[in-house]
Amino acid sequence: MLGPLTFAAPFALAALAALPVLWWLLRVTPPRPKRIAFPPLRIAADLLPERQSPARTPPWLLILRLLAAAALILAVAGPVWSPSGIGATGARTPLLVMIDNGFTAAHDWRTRMRVAQDAVEGAARDGRPVAVLATAEPAAPVEARQPAAALERLRAVAPRPHLGDRAAHLSSITAFLEKQAGAEIVWIADGVADAGDDLAKGLGPLVARTGAGLTILAAERPPALALSAADAGGRLTARVLRAAPNGRDAGLLRALDAKGLPLAEHDFRFAPDATETDVGFEMPVELRNAIARIEVAGERSAGAVTLMDERGKRRRVGIVFGGTADQAQPLLAPTYYLARALQPFADVQEPRGAKGVAESVAQMLDGQVSVLVLADVGAMDEETRARVAKFVDEGGVLLRFAGPRLAAGNDPLVPVRLRRGGRSLGGTLSWDSPKTLAPFAPESPFAGLVPPADIGVRRQILAEPDGDLPSRTWASLEDGTPIVTAEKRGQGLVALFHVTADTTWSNLPLSGLFIDMLRRVVGLAGSAAPAAGQGGPAAVLAPRLTLDGFGALGSPPASAVAVSADYGDRATGEHPPGFYGPPDAGIAVNALRSSDTLKPLDLAALTGARTGSLAGAETLDLRAGLFTLALMLLVLDTLAALWLGGFLARRAGRLRGRPAVLALAALALAAAIPPGPARAEEPPANRPNGIESALVTRLAYIVTGDAAIDEASRAGLAGLTQMLATRTALEPGEPAGLDPAKDELAFYPLIYWPIAPGRPQPSEAAIRRIDAFMRNGGTVLFDTRDALTSRPGGPPTPETAYLRKMLATLEVPELEIVPADHVLTKAFYLVDSFPGRYDTGQTWVEALPPAGEGGERRPARAGDGVSPIVITSNDLAAAWAVGKRGEALYPITGGDQRQREMAFRGGVNIVMYTLTGNYKADQVHVPALLERLGQ
Numbered sequence: 001m002l003g004p005l006t007f008a009a010p011f012a013l014a015a016l017a018a019l020p021v022l023w024w025l026l027r028v029t030p031p032r033p034k035r036i037a038f039p040p041l042r043i044a045a046d047l048l049p050e051r052q053s054p055a056r057t058p059p060w061l062l063i064l065r066l067l068a069a070a071a072l073i074l075a076v077a078g079p080v081w082s083p084s085g086i087g088a089t090g091a092r093t094p095l096l097v098m099i100d101n102g103f104t105a106a107h108d109w110r111t112r113m114r115v116a117q118d119a120v121e122g123a124a125r126d127g128r129p130v131a132v133l134a135t136a137e138p139a140a141p142v143e144a145r146q147p148a149a150a151l152e153r154l155r156a157v158a159p160r161p162h163l164g165d166r167a168a169h170l171s172s173i174t175a176f177l178e179k180q181a182g183a184e185i186v187w188i189a190d191g192v193a194d195a196g197d198d199l200a201k202g203l204g205p206l207v208a209r210t211g212a213g214l215t216i217l218a219a220e221r222p223p224a225l226a227l228s229a230a231d232a233g234g235r236l237t238a239r240v241l242r243a244a245p246n247g248r249d250a251g252l253l254r255a256l257d258a259k260g261l262p263l264a265e266h267d268f269r270f271a272p273d274a275t276e277t278d279v280g281f282e283m284p285v286e287l288r289n290a291i292a293r294i295e296v297a298g299e300r301s302a303g304a305v306t307l308m309d310e311r312g313k314r315r316r317v318g319i320v321f322g323g324t325a326d327q328a329q330p331l332l333a334p335t336y337y338l339a340r341a342l343q344p345f346a347d348v349q350e351p352r353g354a355k356g357v358a359e360s361v362a363q364m365l366d367g368q369v370s371v372l373v374l375a376d377v378g379a380m381d382e383e384t385r386a387r388v389a390k391f392v393d394e395g396g397v398l399l400r401f402a403g404p405r406l407a408a409g410n411d412p413l414v415p416v417r418l419r420r421g422g423r424s425l426g427g428t429l430s431w432d433s434p435k436t437l438a439p440f441a442p443e444s445p446f447a448g449l450v451p452p453a454d455i456g457v458r459r460q461i462l463a464e465p466d467g468d469l470p471s472r473t474w475a476s477l478e479d480g481t482p483i484v485t486a487e488k489r490g491q492g493l494v495a496l497f498h499v500t501a502d503t504t505w506s507n508l509p510l511s512g513l514f515i516d517m518l519r520r521v522v523g524l525a526g527s528a529a530p531a532a533g534q535g536g537p538a539a540v541l542a543p544r545l546t547l548d549g550f551g552a553l554g555s556p557p558a559s560a561v562a563v564s565a566d567y568g569d570r571a572t573g574e575h576p577p578g579f580y581g582p583p584d585a586g587i588a589v590n591a592l593r594s595s596d597t598l599k600p601l602d603l604a605a606l607t608g609a610r611t612g613s614l615a616g617a618e619t620l621d622l623r624a625g626l627f628t629l630a631l632m633l634l635v636l637d638t639l640a641a642l643w644l645g646g647f648l649a650r651r652a653g654r655l656r657g658r659p660a661v662l663a664l665a666a667l668a669l670a671a672a673i674p675p676g677p678a679r680a681e682e683p684p685a686n687r688p689n690g691i692e693s694a695l696v697t698r699l700a701y702i703v704t705g706d707a708a709i710d711e712a713s714r715a716g717l718a719g720l721t722q723m724l725a726t727r728t729a730l731e732p733g734e735p736a737g738l739d740p741a742k743d744e745l746a747f748y749p750l751i752y753w754p755i756a757p758g759r760p761q762p763s764e765a766a767i768r769r770i771d772a773f774m775r776n777g778g779t780v781l782f783d784t785r786d787a788l789t790s791r792p793g794g795p796p797t798p799e800t801a802y803l804r805k806m807l808a809t810l811e812v813p814e815l816e817i818v819p820a821d822h823v824l825t826k827a828f829y830l831v832d833s834f835p836g837r838y839d840t841g842q843t844w845v846e847a848l849p850p851a852g853e854g855g856e857r858r859p860a861r862a863g864d865g866v867s868p869i870v871i872t873s874n875d876l877a878a879a880w881a882v883g884k885r886g887e888a889l890y891p892i893t894g895g896d897q898r899q900r901e902m903a904f905r906g907g908v909n910i911v912m913y914t915l916t917g918n919y920k921a922d923q924v925h926v927p928a929l930l931e932r933l934g935q
Helices: 010-025 040-046 059-076 109-126 147-155 166-179 200-210 285-289 334-342 357-366 382-393 404-408 512-523 623-644 647-655 659-672 691-695 707-727 764-775 798-809 876-880 899-916 919-932
Strands: 005-007 079-081 095-099 130-134 184-188 213-218 225-232 235-242 250-256 262-269 276-281 293-296 305-307 315-321 346-349 371-375 397-401 473-476 482-489 492-497 543-547 578-580 587-589 610-613 700-702 736-738 750-754 779-783 815-817 844-846 869-872
Touching (some): 059 623, 095 147, 095 166, 109 130, 130 147, 130 166, 166 200, 225 293, 235 250, 357 371, 357 382, 397 512, 700 707, 707 736, 707 876, 750 876, 779 876
Parallel strands (some): 095 130, 095 184, 397 492, 700 736, 700 750, 750 779
Antiparallel strands (some): 005 079, 293 305
């Protein structure tokens, strides 16, 4: 070794001693031959003997040759540059390569693996045995192996998706160092403190006692980023963490759904010298509940991913109060206590403008609540009761609170049979003093919560004792009377608090226990909520999908162990991060808890260790560079010898004056150079799904496969496009031809579909895409083009039969012939028909609501009121079709000379109708408005 420079074959350096001999051999070079004329007398003069002296090699050429020889000798010696000095030390003592492989090491894992492999290869050059220890793996004995076997073991190491526990390996390291005296340890650290007591506290005294060498290689600042998420005051908040300021001060958070599609993105930025920053996601509850994963974009690490489960979803909770709200004391109403307790983890909804319980309940169910809370609601009408029962059967949670009205009624929507009246202080069934809650049973969803001793219940509704009462009891008083009962019905759940939601009967709503109890009840919504006595939160959930160390979701490893349904700790080696249990009732385990932080690794106890930067620790093999240098020097030497010998000058002289030869040489050189990649042909302006289709409004037509029909459709829509640009403010782009089974349809407001009976029916995929297009606001104009051949009351034409078969599986609304007062007749022009090439066919649209009493005009419908389907038989495209010079391409068959003009006007009305909706329907009210204004 020469400092950081080592040689694999140092004996080859002995050849450097032969360089002086090579200098002596290379001094002489043959003289350059002279070219002279042929004078005979001159030859005779040269026959006289003269003294010859050899030509000397130029010094620069001699140095060039010696450098080439030296580069070859050094390359054969196998030089390796190791700035950290790890691995190859010349000693024969064992080497222990210890590498951190928790998720905090995933960011620069390739660099760590290169450094570790360089250390093992350096030990192999010295013939040293090597042991490999991954700190995030389960503790196991450390054994020294041959370098080849150790290299295979190292290549099998990968980042684990959890924090490591380095201290668990201290006993194995101790046994190794005591057995292998004078061993060397190379610790490739990630710079982040782990989940347990750090290894550095015990490793320092151990190294000092055994005399082992210790080299620590780590990044100057830990580059890892991590992520945790929590619900803070109704807002989904993600915390981005780092162990120390590392220059990665900004980035992007991305929220994804279960299919990996992005739902939201948000930038994050650390304050100067800060190690954590909060990012809040503001989005509707529906989108928020669809989030399955939040990740730091570009950070391939399990710690930079937070998985969301049913517990992290924000439920929509509707509250209905059966009594009269006292506006003078709103802070004493049961709805106030419930809203304040639910707001931290639920989206609370209350009726607006409702006049009774039935209307309030209907308003909440129409709002798609997940949990319906009824506070002191007594008897309900049959329709409301049936609707609530259906809500529960389909998976909803009905949470009820007692009160005077519930105690006096007889409602079947309760989990247990109730006794009329109740028990209170001073009553027939009275207590001497308020009773408190008993500890929760292990099978109760409230298991793990500790009831405060100061909770007192002064009154409650009693449950009739029967055989099912114990299994339906979630909480009870000290005397055993149930205070919270529940029953599973269908896919949902009915739960009852036997006390009021305010402080009238107990002080439970004033305690923090009340919030925790509501949180667990609401958390059962939308999942397979287990009833009491059926396992509850103690159920065991098997791993379904887990994260690897790089944050990729996949099948769980064989070592993964199931978790309980109430598991809330961070991931471990046995419980890797991922989804556990069924998709509709599982939980998510993450690499970090919401309260965890990252801290830098404390190496203060390792005073005698050598430290180095991970960035400069990579070993460089210099052989390839030296061989390349020697080859280049030899090429230069060859060119120099040719030049000194006159060969290049003679060749240049022969080619001088021969431009044809030079041209051929240039062509050969050009042919030898491989051509660059061909430029892609520019896409046409009307290419479907192109960026222009999203930025420019354009009409579209369906490509049927019949060349004549498709050309007529293209020319017709091109003519209508020109007319729109000339007569309206709309400037549409060139029309696009579409394949409904492949192309995106959402870019186009109107699609023209000519019926070609000779072509095959569209595929089922195409029909479904057309159905989705019409449902989402698009309009399809079907043109059968059979106005001349169809007969009223006669058999359907081939075009009509084709269209009927195609529309058989579509949800086509009720149709009617365009009425005289339809918005379509006045969207831009005032027209009374929609002729095309023919004028005898009818135009059909979605039927409007019936006329009101008194014969007044039919009102416009809600929304834009655009019919999703228009059917005609007048061959509109043929009437619109124009050539390059603006001439009509197809003759008109009607007797009216203005038929083509009326066809264009009808087409303009159809396009404006699809783009603007039914706003012109309001014009029918103008006479009444003017009359009211006295004008």
